[in-house]
Amino acid sequence: MEINSSHNSSIMWFFKDRGFDDKSIHQMFKKCKRLDGVQRERAYENWDYLRSIGIQDRKLPSVVAKCPKILTLHLDEKLIPMVQCLVTLETKPGEVASAITKFPHILSHSVEEKLCPLLAFFQALGVPEKQLGKMLLFNPRIISYSIESKLSQIVDFLASLGLTEEGMIGKVLVKNPFIMGYSVEKRLQPTLEFLKSIGLTKLDLQRVTVNFPEVVCRDVNKILRPNFTYLKGCGFEGGQIAALVTGYPPILIKSINNSLEPRIRFLVEVMGRRLEEVTDYPDFFRHGFKKRLQLRQKLLKQKNIYCSLSEMLDCNQKKFLLKFGLIE
Structure with missing residues (x-):
């Protein structure tokens, strides 16, 4: 794809020098009309600054391709x-560079008009100062959300x-800072209604x-209903x-094939237990399959010991071994 000759030739050479192909250069000019008016010196200066704050050379082209406007902004x-x-x-060192890499548009917003x-807004909600950065740098896209039309709805x-x-x-x-990115009407409210429909109370x-x-x-x-249907198919009643969901809510979002199915099969076929036992101890689904479930079941079987799931799993390895006299 040939670049339009009317484009700023010096900035095009800047991109060529940095390994951008014609297609990606074309896309950047489409995204940011201001590229046509930017001086090559400013582009060099901004590029070098991004490197100086810890953005890796191999990631810089991707950062600029996502938000070419960065090259047009006044550095100081x-x-x-x-x-x-x-x-x-x-x-922690490197969090800012990581946030910019994830969402380069964060740099195009105003400190006074947007960040402050x-x-x-978050401080008024009781978010401690130390947590503000953790939240914003973990999900830098938050800076692009409108307080009035988006965050206030959440x-x-x-x-x-x-x-x-x-x-x-x-x-x-x-x-979970990512909750702010979802639509109340299209995602959060339907999920709430579904959870109510399967028997969860307001508390x-x-x-x-x-x-x-x-x-x-x-x-x-896509996720909650298939997991519910799977559990019902296993023989659990409403x-x-x-x-189960109240005791261990992630049961509705765990992978059926990689998490739920192997554990339920192990519970019934290997451990010889009834499904009702995990209703009393939903945290059964939280524990590691190989390092905790399989290992402890093997040790108990060798000694012909039977106990409840909570007695078996609700303690660290040292306490487990001491509790059942499994230390030589």
């Missing part, structure tokens, strides 16, 4: 102030669940949201499934 007025502010939020109001949704205790909504957002829904917000973010038809 735009890029440096934003990076300096983000560095104050960093809890955003931080104030907060209202969480408040509607009864999470009105001070700081509670902030805790949910810190625990159950609050606990699921606070402790496992990732469950509330998942697609009902009330038992509600108890």
Whole structure:
């Protein structure tokens, strides 16, 4: 694909020098009309600055391809102030470079108009200062969300669940910053309705949201309902499934083939136990399959010891061995 000769030739040579092909250069000019007016010196300066803050050479082309506008921004007025502010939020070296690599558009936003109001919004929700950076740098896309039309809707949704205790909504957002990217109408509300339909109470829904917000973010038809249907097909009744979900909510988002099916088969066929036993101890699905389930079952069988699932699994290895006299 030949580049339009009317484009800024000096910036095109800049891209060629850095290994960009004609197609990707064309795409960048389509994304950012301002590239035509940028001086090559500014592009060099901005590129070198991105390297200086820790973005790896091999990742720089991808960063610029995603957000070519970065090369047009004024270094002292735009890029440096934003990076300096983000560095104050960093809890570990390299987090800012990693955030920019994930979402380069973070650098195109204004410190005064976007970052500061955003931080104030989260602080008002009770997000501790130390957690602000962790949340924003883990999911830098948050900076692109509108407080009025996007984030406030998420907060209202969480408040509607009864999470009105001070700081509670902030805790949910810190625990899973990606929840802010979902639509209340298309994703969060349908998930809530589904969880209600399988028997979860309002208090159950609050606990699921606070402790496992990732469950509330998942697609009902692609993930939650197939897992529910699988559990029902195994022989669990509706009330038992509600108890399982309440006790260990990730059961609805675990892989059927890689997690649920091998554990249930092991429970029944190898351990010789009834399905009802995991209803009383849903954390059965949390434990590692080989390192905990299989190993401990083998040790207990060798000594012909029988115990409840919680007695078998709800302790570390040292306590387990001592409890059942398995240490020589």
